[in-house]
Amino acid sequence: MVLTLHHLGLSQSERIIWLAEELGLDYKYVHHKRDPMFSPQSIKDLHPAGTAPVMEDDPSPVTGSKVVIAETGAIVDYIISVYGNGRLARTPKDGAEYAPYLEWFHFGNGSLQPTLFRVMMARGPTSDPKSPVVARTVAKWEHQLDMMEARLGETGAYLAGKELTAADVMNICTLTTMRGFIPVELDTVKNKNILAWLERVGERPAYQKAMKKCEGENFKPILGPKAEVFDIFKPRI
Ligand SMILES: N[C@@H](CCC(=O)N[C@@H](CS)C(=O)NCC(=O)O)C(=O)O
Structure with missing residues (x-):
């Protein structure tokens, strides 16, 4: 298992989990609880953006090393291209x-x-x-x-x-x-x-x-x- 998807409770990061489920991917799910309303330290530790979602791919088949992304559109594009065989996208x-x-x-x-x-x-x-x-x-x-x-x-x-x-x-x-x-x-x-x-x-x-x-x-x-x-x-x- 190389793909880890981080979700912040009640947030837009549900999009990435939904995408992964639509594509039937094998991934590790990590849940983060709001503290009390915004990102907890555990999200801030993952990426300078300090926001969810965050995707970690370790090792990425693209680079052979760890890739971390914290912007939804970029994560969606990456997952579809690297793991989804282009499914759910249009070209x-x-x-x-x-x-x-x-x-x-x-x-x-x-x-x-x-x-x-x-x-x-x-x-x-x-x-x-x-x-x-x-x-x-x-x-x-x-x-x-x-x-x-x-x-x-x-x-x-x-x-x-x-x-x-x-x-x-x-x-x-x-x-x-x-x-x-x-x-x-x-x-x-x-x-x-x-x-x-x-x-x-x-x-x-x-x-x-x-x-x-x-x-x-x-x-x-x-x-x-x-x-x-x-x-x-x-x-x-
Ligand atoms: N443009 C970013 C926005 C990410 C974002 O603002 N996520 C919210 C979740 S609703 C968040 O992490 N909020 C907690 C905080 O800003 O501390 C994306 O699409 O991934």
Whole structure:
């Protein structure tokens, strides 16, 4: 066993565990508990970023020595290329799915998640609800959901096409687990394709297995229109 995947409880690092389960990889799982809300020292000791996920590959088949990565998109790319035989990715050879795959893959960390975190700041106690910046932030979030809704309407299934790809893996947690930090609701009419997509993902055995591994047997992922703040964040948000 050479691949070690580090997850921080209730966090976006669930994406890597889900990916590994979808690919059926053999890996060592390491769970880190928040301290009390952010990374514990055990995560900080792994990489200067001090954030999760962290992947350790020792020895990496690429270098023959230890490789450590702490950025989700890079870990996803590495795992798919080195251990996944390209599965769950799209390349120029896949024709029409290539460009949307790339765009939606990067949309997750490049647009959707930063916007959701800005919504959190906009709702914070120091924010002025009348500020145009707040209005613009909320409008941007709505607009990004509209884009996603339209794309899922086009494919009728997943972001790149009819099959799950890493583009879905990059985006799902912002609309599931991240809503346990920032409880935005989804509209059953306006966001119906998004909600159907969350349900589709929630039915995947690999997703279920990953979520149980990350958060315990009794954890219920946020897959419906309503979202409640996780207990550990309640006094702080
Ligand atoms: N861009 C990074 C962000 C990583 C990140 O901020 N992870 C959060 C998990 S939700 C974290 O480690 N938070 C704890 C902390 O910042 O102390 C990625 O996609 O991997």
